[in-house]
Amino acid sequence: MHAAPVTADGAHIRWVEIHGAAAPARVYLHGLGASSGPYFTAAATHPALAGHRSLLVDLLGFGISDRPTAFGYTLQEHADALAAALTAAGVQGADVIAHSMGGAVAIVLATRHPDLVGRLVLVDANLDPVVPTRHLPGSSGIATYSEEEFLAGGWEEVGIRVGPHWWSTMRLAGREALHRSAVQLARGGTPIMREQLLALEIPRTYLHPAGDTQPAGAAELTAAGVSVVPVPDSGHNVMLDNPEAFAELTARALARGRAADSAGGDIGRDIGRAVPCGLTRP
Template sequence: MKSFHPRRIKGALRYLEINGSGVPIIFLHGLGCASSFEYPSIATAEPLADKHSILVDFFGSGYSDWPSGFGYRIEDHAQVIYELVEHLGFDVVDLYGHSLGGTVAIETAGLLKDRVRHLVLSEANLDSGGGQFSRDIASVNEDIYVRQKHLRTVQHSVASGNADWATTLRLSDPKSVYLGAKSLVEGSASDWRELFYKHAARKSYIFGQRSLPNADIEVLTENGIKTLVVRDAGHSMSLENPEGLAAAIAEALT
């Protein structure tokens, strides 16, 4: 586990680095998740085993710190990932982001511009309004979520059979989860979908089979986005079919 201290932030961002060859791929996780929990088995799976991989835990998640002055919005996370790429000295990168992490990847790509070779998303939030979980989290005020609803969300996740997400959610900063969800619901000054469509990188979007049908497949295809499907998986595809997700990411990078 390595640490990075961004400018003007009192806290350490932590990440796993798996040495390999070629263009580095940076893994960005979803809301209440952690790359250090989800992606080691994917980054080391046969289709990606020779890649140079960086598995980042966002501030407020996993092994990273919970800096009190950090904003925890999509654009805040993107700025930190941009600074991490600068710190590591990468001239070009591939970005993979899931759900909230996919939206962060879009904003990061906007900052890095032509230094992003491939932009690979899996069930990312392309539009404001959020998904089921983020809307539910953001439906109350911050104090109620932090003091009461965070623990209830963890308990509900366990009861509904989503114990893996409950594990990383339990270890996340409740404030960071709330502000991340609120950011997804409110959107940002940037139109995420348009940023994605217009970016010069080679772009792919991955769906879990259980999330289909989804009308966005046609829309994305019409806009030149390569679409891929991970069989026997839904939104939590990294946990439900890690081998399938690794193969899909590898295909997106070809």
């Protein structure tokens, strides 16, 4: 386990690091209420992705990282704290693979700290604000509570709605961190994450479950050079539902990104056209 102080009062972000000699480093970021180790270890060690120095980072307030109650947990604050940790780790120009809320943080990181991010793979990431709705899990449901209501018992109601798998990592989160992060994610960044993503000039891929409809604004994303790639036999937790396809398509996206860097062209539009044979949900 590795750690770095990221706030003025010494709160630490921690991560699990997998050794690899290939460059650049790869940074994996979890979603709301999750932890990068449980969600990404299989992908980071998959033959398609192994060999790079890989940092499975828990954002401040989640997993094995500290849970400071004085921290605001805005997307900008998450991104700046993450930037401090990556700088301490000697990371620059990383491949960032980021799920859900982690994808929103990764977009803000690339916008505010462009030297730290070389290529971006977003995994069913939040791009737009959402309307808080009490019966839904995730940021939409959590954001319907005031912080006082959430701390007084709302977190237990959320635990029932999200089910045992998600709750196994969500229960580790600081409750202030969980609520504030959800509220900020539901509101969206400034400008919103979609606008920031469209403005980035690095290779970008957006993976989404193939069974869902095309992500909102997919044509606009594609026109801006973002490769929108469906992953078969998967739901929101793409890397857990179909780890083989996730690893193969992520590796292909990053390889296209490196080729685009070398050639000065776009990332390529055929990443998701042919999914390797035999990739099925376990």
